[in-house]
Amino acid sequence: MPSLTHHTLPNGLTVLLKEAHSAPVISWWLAYRVGSRNEPTGKTGISHWVEHMMFKGTERFPMGMLDREIDRAGGQWNAFTSMDATKYFETLPADKIAIAMQAEADRMVNAQFDPDETESERTVIISERQGAENQPTFWLQEGVRGSAFRVHGYHHEIIGDETDLRTMTRADLYEHYRAHYCPANAAAIAVGAFDTGEMLAEIERLYGSIPATGAPELFARQEPAQTGERRIVVERPGKTAFLEVCFRAPAATHEDWMTLNVLDAVLSGSSGASDNKTSRLYQALVKTEIAAGVGAWLRPTIDPYLYSILVTLREGRTPAEAEAVLLGEIERLKADGISEEELNRARKQSKAAFAYNTESVTEQAFWLAQSFILGDVNWFDNYAERLMGVTADNVLDAARTYLVSRQRVVGVLRPVEAEEEQTQA
Amino acid sequence: MSKSQASIPHSGNIEQAELPNGIKILVYENPAVQSVNVMGSLHGGSIYEASEQSGLASIVAGASMTGTGNRDFDAIHGALEDIGAALNFSGHKHKVGFSGKALAEDLSTLVDVANDVLRNPVFPAEHVERLRGERLTWLQYSQFDTRYRASKAMREALYPEDHPYHYGTYGNEESIAGISVDDLRAFHSRQYGPAGMILVIVGAVKSDEALALVGDAFGDWRQESPSAAQCVDAPAAQAAGGRRTVFVPGKTQSDISMGIIGPSRKADDFLAAQLANSVLGVFGMMGRIGKSVREEKGLAYYAYSSVGGGHGPEPWSVSAGVNPENVDLAIESILAEIERLSTELATEGDLADNQSYFTGRMPLRLESNEGIASNIHSMESYGLGLDYLLNYEEMIGRITREDLLAAAQTYLSAEDMTIAVAGPE
Numbered sequence: 001m002p003s004l005t006h007h008t009l010p011n012g013l014t015v016l017l018k019e020a021h022s023a024p025v026i027s028w029w030l031a032y033r034v035g036s037r038n039e040p041t042g043k044t045g046i047s048h049w050v051e052h053m054m055f056k057g058t059e060r061f062p063m064g065m066l067d068r069e070i071d072r073a074g075g076q077w078n079a080f081t082s083m084d085a086t087k088y089f090e091t092l093p094a095d096k097i098a099i100a101m102q103a104e105a106d107r108m109v110n111a112q113f114d115p116d117e118t119e120s121e122r123t124v125i126i127s128e129r130q131g132a133e134n135q136p137t138f139w140l141q142e143g144v145r146g147s148a149f150r151v152h153g154y155h156h157e158i159i160g161d162e163t164d165l166r167t168m169t170r171a172d173l174y175e176h177y178r179a180h181y182c183p184a185n186a187a188a189i190a191v192g193a194f195d196t197g198e199m200l201a202e203i204e205r206l207y208g209s210i211p212a213t214g215a216p217e218l219f220a221r222q223e224p225a226q227t228g229e230r231r232i233v234v235e236r237p238g239k240t241a242f243l244e245v246c247f248r249a250p251a252a253t254h255e256d257w258m259t260l261n262v263l264d265a266v267l268s269g270s271s272g273a274s275d276n277k278t279s280r281l282y283q284a285l286v287k288t289e290i291a292a293g294v295g296a297w298l299r300p301t302i303d304p305y306l307y308s309i310l311v312t313l314r315e316g317r318t319p320a321e322a323e324a325v326l327l328g329e330i331e332r333l334k335a336d337g338i339s340e341e342e343l344n345r346a347r348k349q350s351k352a353a354f355a356y357n358t359e360s361v362t363e364q365a366f367w368l369a370q371s372f373i374l375g376d377v378n379w380f381d382n383y384a385e386r387l388m389g390v391t392a393d394n395v396l397d398a399a400r401t402y403l404v405s406r407q408r409v410v411g412v413l414r415p416v417e418a419e420e421e422q423t424q425a
Numbered sequence: 426m427s428k429s430q431a432s433i434p435h436s437g438n439i440e441q442a443e444l445p446n447g448i449k450i451l452v453y454e455n456p457a458v459q460s461v462n463v464m465g466s467l468h469g470g471s472i473y474e475a476s477e478q479s480g481l482a483s484i485v486a487g488a489s490m491t492g493t494g495n496r497d498f499d500a501i502h503g504a505l506e507d508i509g510a511a512l513n514f515s516g517h518k519h520k521v522g523f524s525g526k527a528l529a530e531d532l533s534t535l536v537d538v539a540n541d542v543l544r545n546p547v548f549p550a551e552h553v554e555r556l557r558g559e560r561l562t563w564l565q566y567s568q569f570d571t572r573y574r575a576s577k578a579m580r581e582a583l584y585p586e587d588h589p590y591h592y593g594t595y596g597n598e599e600s601i602a603g604i605s606v607d608d609l610r611a612f613h614s615r616q617y618g619p620a621g622m623i624l625v626i627v628g629a630v631k632s633d634e635a636l637a638l639v640g641d642a643f644g645d646w647r648q649e650s651p652s653a654a655q656c657v658d659a660p661a662a663q664a665a666g667g668r669r670t671v672f673v674p675g676k677t678q679s680d681i682s683m684g685i686i687g688p689s690r691k692a693d694d695f696l697a698a699q700l701a702n703s704v705l706g707v708f709g710m711m712g713r714i715g716k717s718v719r720e721e722k723g724l725a726y727y728a729y730s731s732v733g734g735g736h737g738p739e740p741w742s743v744s745a746g747v748n749p750e751n752v753d754l755a756i757e758s759i760l761a762e763i764e765r766l767s768t769e770l771a772t773e774g775d776l777a778d779n780q781s782y783f784t785g786r787m788p789l790r791l792e793s794n795e796g797i798a799s800n801i802h803s804m805e806s807y808g809l810g811l812d813y814l815l816n817y818e819e820m821i822g823r824i825t826r827e828d829l830l831a832a833a834q835t836y837l838s839a840e841d842m843t844i845a846v847a848g849p850e
Contacts, residue, residue, distance in 0.1 A: 022457030023432070023792045055710075063720075067709030072778050074785020093788050120723035123748070128726035130678035131746045134571050237675035239565040269506065277502035287498075289555050292562035314558050315565065345507050352509025352528050355459040359793045418569070418674040 004368070005196050006377055011212035012184030015203055016368050016377055018191045020361050026192030027091040027361040028100045030108070031369035034180040035084045036160075037153035037303065038219045045160015046168060046176050048081040049125055053173060054088065055079070056117045058110040061103050063117070069099055076362075081158055084302045085373040091362045094193040098202075104188070105206040108181050118170040126166070129159045136236040136413055137310070144244050144411035147232045148306055152223035183207065184215040187372040191365040220303070230409045237418035240292075242312055243319040244411040245326055247403050249307040252300030252374045258383075259398040260298055260307060262390045265346035266338050267329070268296035268309065278345075281309065284329050290317045300374060306409070307402070319412045330403050337396035350387045433791065434801055436811040440632035446619035446646055450639050451801050451811075452632040453625075455794055461529045461628025462794040463512075463539060464802050468654045469521035469616040472589040472737075480596015481604050483516030484556060485612050490514060491552035493545040498552055501538060510535050512542070516594050519657070519736040520806070521617075526794070529629035533638060540642040543617060548609045560601050571673050571847040572746070575682035578669045578845035583684050583740060588660045590737065618648030623805050627798040657737035659686050664843050668756075671847040679749045679848025681756060687741030687836050690734040690807045697824050698741070698832040699732050703779045705766050705833075706730025706743060713762045714743065722758060724751045736807070741836050749848050756844060764839040770826045784818045 005017040035047050057063030070077050075092035077100070090100035132138045142157050149155030159165075188207060190199055226248060250256045269276025276282050276295075285291040293312040299305055311322045358364050371379035440452045474481040490512070491498050505512055510527035512535065523543070527535040567573040577593060584591040596604075624643070626635045663686065688695045706714040711729040718728040725747045733739025743763075747755045790796050791814075804813045 023788055025788050025792060064709060064716075068778060071708050072781040072785065074782060074787065074789065076786075076789060091789060093785060096785075120720070123723040124719055124726050127678065127724070127746065127748055130748060131726055133677045134680075136569065238569045240562060240569075276506070278499060278506045286559075287555070289558055292559040312562065312566075314562050348507065349509035352460070355528055356526060359458050359460065359795075361792070 004377065004381060005200070007200060009183060009204060009208055011208065011210055012182075012215065013207050013210070014187035014372060014377075015200065016187055016189045016372060017196050017199055018364065018368065019194060019196055020191055020364065021193045023361070024094045024193050025091060025361055026094045026097040026190055026194055027089060027365040028097055028104065029087060029089040029189040029365045029369045030104045031085055031087045031187045031189065031372055032180060033084075033185050033373060034086055034218065035082050036156060036158040037083045038180075039153055039156070039160075040219055042164055043168060043172060043176070044156040044164045045125070045158070046164075046173060047086055048158055048160065049121065049165070049168070050173055050177050051079045051081045051086050052121050052125060053113050053118065053177070054107050054111050056114060056121070057112055058106050059112065060106050060110065066099070066103050073099070075100070083154055083158060083305070085369075087366075087369050089362065089365065097192075097194075101202065101206055105210065108183070108186070109210060111177060113170055113174045113177065115170050118173060122165065125159070126162060129162060129165065132159060136238050136240070136415070137242060139234045139236055140242055140244055140411050140413040143232045143234045144246060144308075144409055147230045147411070148246060148248075148409045149223050151221045152303065153220065154223070154301075154303065154305055179216050182213045182216065183210050184212065187369065189365050189368045189372070191368065192361040223304070226407055229405050232410070233412045233414055235414045235416045238415040239315065240312065241319055241415055242310060242413035243322050243326070244308060244310050245323065246306040246308045246409040246411075248304060248407040249298055249402060250304050251302060252379065253376055256398050256401070257298075257300070258386045259390050259394045260402060262343065262346045262387065263333070263338075263395050263398055264296055264298045264307065265349060266342045266395070267333065268294065280329050280333070281326065284325050285311060285322060288325070289314060290322050290325060300370065300379070302374060319414075323410065330399070334396075334399045334403060337399070338392050340392060343390075343392050343395070347388055350384055354384050433787070433814050434797055434811075435815040439801060439811055440636060441811070442636050442640065444619065444640060444644050446644065448619045448622045448624060448643050448646070449805060450636055451623070451625045451805060452630070452635045453627045453797055453801060454630065454632055455628050455797060458629055458794055459529060460526055460794060461532045461535070461626060461630050462798045463525040463535055463624065463626050464523070464795075464798040465622060465624040466520040466522045466802065466806060467617060467622040468519070468652070469612070470517045470519040471592065471594045472519055472655055472657055473616050473652070474612065476586070476592055477600060478604055478608060479592040479600040480560070480594070481608060481612055482521065482616075483594045483596065484553070484560065484601070484604060485609050486514040486516040486521045488548050488553055488556055488609055489542045489546040489613070491556065492547050492549040493541045494547055495541055495545060498549070501542060504534060504538050508534060512539055514542075518590065518594060524795075532626070532628075532630055532635065536638055536642050544646055546613060548606050548613075550606050553606050553609065557601055557604070560595065561598060564595065564598050564601065569673060569675070571676055571678065571680040572744070574671045574673055574847035575680040575845045576744070578671050578847065579682040579684045579742070579843055580740070582667070582669055582845065583664045583686065583843045585660055589657055590739070615652050618651045619643065619646045620648065620651045621654055623802060625798045625802045625805070627794045627801070659738035663841065666841040666843055668844040668846065671845065672850050673847050674849065676849045678746050679752050679846055681745045681747065681752065682742065682845045683756075683759065683842045684740035684742040685837060685842050686738045687732050688734070688832070689737055689739070691736070694828070694832045694835065695732075695734060696820060697828040698836060699734075700776070700779050700783065700821070700824055701766060701771070701829040701833045702730050702732045702741065703782065704771050704775050704829065705762060708779050708782055713765070714759055717758045717762055718745060718755055722754065724748070724755045724758070728755065728759070752846055752848070760839040760842065763837050763842065767830070767833040767837045767839070769830075771829050773826070776824075776826050776829065780821050780824070783821045787814070787817065
């Protein structure tokens with residue numbers, strides 16, 4: 001793997017560069033340390049809405065101009081708001097990357113937040129939330145998070161609560177933007193076919209003159225310790241029941257996070273590389289025809305979040321019986337640990353997943369951006385090495401530490417009878 | 426040949442061979458990665474199933490991974506998951522497709538498993554039953570998915586019951602319940618064979634070694650009475666358009682699906698139609714439809730159009746998700762853009778923008794193993810010739826505004842669009 005160049009401009013902007021000459025393309029990212037975790041009650045969803053407003057233009061690049069220019073160049077661009085961050089990217093043929101670098105420098109400080117456009121976007125974002133609400137599992141996820149986090153910003157959905165989406169003002173959005181979009185709260189990342197020296201000089205030219213305002217004080221509240229199991233039931237029209245079992249998990253930079261990642265590979269097979277049909281939970285829940293599917297997620301987050309297991313029940317099977325089997329598998333793990341064979345499989349899967357995830361410059365840049373957000377720019381580059389260091393004893397200890405009832409949140413989506421459906425021709 | 430053209434897969438750098446049994450093998454070396462992708466297809470899609478057995482082809486595809494004469498379920502998945510490899514089968518309308526990936530060092534295992542499950546599936550009864558239950562769960566869940574319901578209602582209105590495109594590849598609850606193990610075996614025996622099969626390998630491999638590996642594995646495959654590939658014509662009578670409404674309780678958003686029969690991938694005017702479609706609902710922020718429905722009126726989070734292409738008369742369609750109160754206004758706005766596209770010449774700027782977009786995105790389409798494999802497979806599957814990508818820029822450059830208008834007038838008609846809306850009452 002090519003080496004990483006890590007540099008900080010005098011105004012505080014972090015710069016991460018990695019050359020990759022396999023294809024004549026460059027992926028350019030700006031990552032800001034602000035996401036839904038930093039939103040107080042009444043302003044939920046504001047980070048995501050600001051992200052939408054960043055596509056509404058600046059004086060230099062009016063709305064629609066970049067859509068056109070980047071598409072004309074055959075590029076792709078988009079943005080993502082997560083719990084921890086807001087990330088913007090453009091991947092373009094290498095000889096066309098200048099416009100992306102200029103545009104991101106410009107909209108770090110000059111986004112317009114036109115009042116009419118802000119109102120127009122309000123309905124678009126409410127539509128986005130309503131589209132998500134059409135999926136029953138959205139309600140389950142929202143309920144479980146709300147139950148798991150009472151104080152910390154991880155308690156609400158990234159899209160925000162509809163009541164806040166209806167009441168936030170243009171002034172709220174602009175203040176959030178001005179407070180968080182500054183060099184000391186951001187990283188510029190490039191991966192692709194460039195010369196590092198030339199790229200760094202261009203970044204200094206474009207971004208070096210942006211005033212240093214210091215890093216903002218981020219709104220963040222620590223979640224108090226959970227003192228017992230929490231349970232929630234959500235009812236929605238439908239025929240399919242779901243069970244979500246969550247345990248509190250450490251931050252991504254905590255040494256136990258990678259151990260839990262290996263534990264997850266054994267339990268659910270969620271390595272990102274292979275299917276999961278030899279995993280313990282698939283064998284116990286799907287192969288036995290209790291569930292139609294099972295998946296698990298251990299997200300790399302700044303603050304402690306959740307290890308979540310989602311079970312899709314088959315008709316006629318109940319969440320209670322799935323829960324009993326799932327918890328039985330967890331108790332087995334806590335009693336006996338994992339075998340060397342399972343550990344070696346997790347290691348091989350991780351090696352493969354790493355290879356797949358670094359095929360494109362866009363994926364490589366994404367992981368560099370994510371590493372910056374987590375506070376360790378080498379987090380992804382060292383991923384495989386850290387995973388290889390996990391032992392079976394580590395997994396046993398982690399299972400006994402984290403997979404315990406007092407740190408558990410259980411959610412059930414109970415389908416209820418729908419009114420008679422009708423089709424009109 | 427320019428430097429950029431040299432990195433485009435073409436007849437000079439794709440190694441190809443046709444085995445005596447009819448399998449076409451194409452190999453492209455990509456030494457920049459550590460992994461390898463295998464992608465292929467054969468004539469085993471849903472057009473070869475009876476309407477009362479809708480879903481049969483896709484269950485055969487899924488069930489082929491549940492047991493062979495040489496490996497049981499756990500052995501198949503263990504062989505793959507132990508090395509972080511993946512192999513998936515999916516049933517489409519005309520073909521069954523398969524796609525696998527592994528570290529390059531594990532190509533032989535991937536090819537060995539693919540060969541086994543393609544040729545020797547035994548469809549174990551207990552796994553077929555399990556798969557049937559999972560499929561029924563998915564179908565029940567989908568009944569409450571407004572996007573699925575709108576798309577299904579549009580499709581069923583656009584294609585009459587005697588046309589194979591009337592039916593979804595996943596089948597329906599009634600048809601799935603009636604499919605037997607014998608049906609699976611008979612379909613496999615009839616449709617799965619070497620004649621017409623395509624197999625593409627892309628990755629960090631040597632072409633001669635990969636060709637030899639595949640030749641050794643598949644060379645002795647024989648099929649006693651192979652069935653000929655079938656063509657599907659457009660319905661004899663165009664659907665009369667009109668609007669269907671599907672009430673789905675408990676939802677907050679409505680999904681709109683509009684369609685009309687479009688060109689096949691092999692049609693002479695396919696590229697012109699694709700360019701016209703880009704003007705309509707792709708370029709920039711979802712083309713003219715996105716500009717009108719999302720940017721100007723703020724009605725929807727998503728609203729876009731697509732040309733199905735494929736081997737037969739797939740729809741040219743538009744999809745949007747809107748608040749129920751805005752359904753009529755959104756439909757009216759979309760139809761106005763369709764009317765405009767099919768009555769007015771696109772501007773010189775529109776044509777130039779979209780030509781540049783189509784040709785400029787080539788490097789990104791060819792950035793990953795999967796992207797390269799997909800493009801090579803398409804060239805072979807649709808008979809485009811292996812120099813298609815090399816000539817692509819020239820072909821796109823020859824298309825005129827008149828070609829776009831002609832394509833729109835050939836296929837689109839605002840008043841004949843079949844419209845379906847699924848959402849709350």
